[in-house]
Amino acid sequence: MPELPEVETSLRGIAPHLRGRRIVRLVARQRRLRWPVPETVDAAVAGQPVESLSRRAKYLLLHLPRGALILHLGMSGSLRVLPATTPAGAHDHIDLVLDDGRCLRLRDPRRFGSLHWAEPPIAAHPLLARLGPEPLSPGFDGAHLFRLSRDSRAPVKNFIMDSHVVVGVGNIYASEALHRAGIHPHRPAGRIALARHERLATSIKTVLAAAIAQGGTSLRDFVQEDGAPGYFAQALKVYGRAGLPCPGCGEPVRQQRIGQRSSFYCPRCQH
DNA sequence: CCGGACGCCTGTCGGC
């Protein structure tokens, strides 16, 4: 589910409610997520103030005085800020109870999300250490894609979903960015010229920024911190639109599995 | 080193 825009939306939604607040305690109803949540996390966060929040790739970071909580939403995770007394649903696994009577609640039906405790230097944590550049940063551009792809025979869709290449691009936005750039998702990344990689990098930035502006894409599970859905689903050009006309040329959108994931593209617009 | 396949989970949907 959550790709970069959904994680960024979650960050912007929860940050005002958490910044400066103290975490009273962590309540874990289910510790078996993508990785087990160690009980040592509970003691590390109890009584600590949240100094700031940030995002790296699809990870949310809550910075405390002695380290950071690293939170990943997996495929089906979402975060709400609620009164701590709100009854927990079946998939409400973790609460961070705050000192204002509310809590940050993680819901994750599929349990592919995860929660970690990292001590400084945070960026050296194994989950963060080897990540590629942020797509919305100046350090990510067509020259970067071009350089990294020269020896790659992987389909360009897989290439841009590789977190060593660029972070945050998941299955929805990979299809959308490639459509916008006019590049066929199956084309080997190493057989794309610099000018087209520049167009691709720009498309990735444009699509992600537009999705953030709409609060992300809600297909099933994703909601913003106040429970509202993201509204970018109505702006999707190809994802989930197999058989429907391409908004650019009217040709029916095609669906094909690439690297175990459904991919959507226009056979006329994308080469 | 690379690319591709496989699990990890639960819920939902389409076909029979």
Next chain:
DNA sequence: TGCCGACAGGCGTCCG
């Protein structure tokens, strides 16, 4: 109506 397989915003790991 019920059952069963396929599939769903991710990603670490294993295998050839």
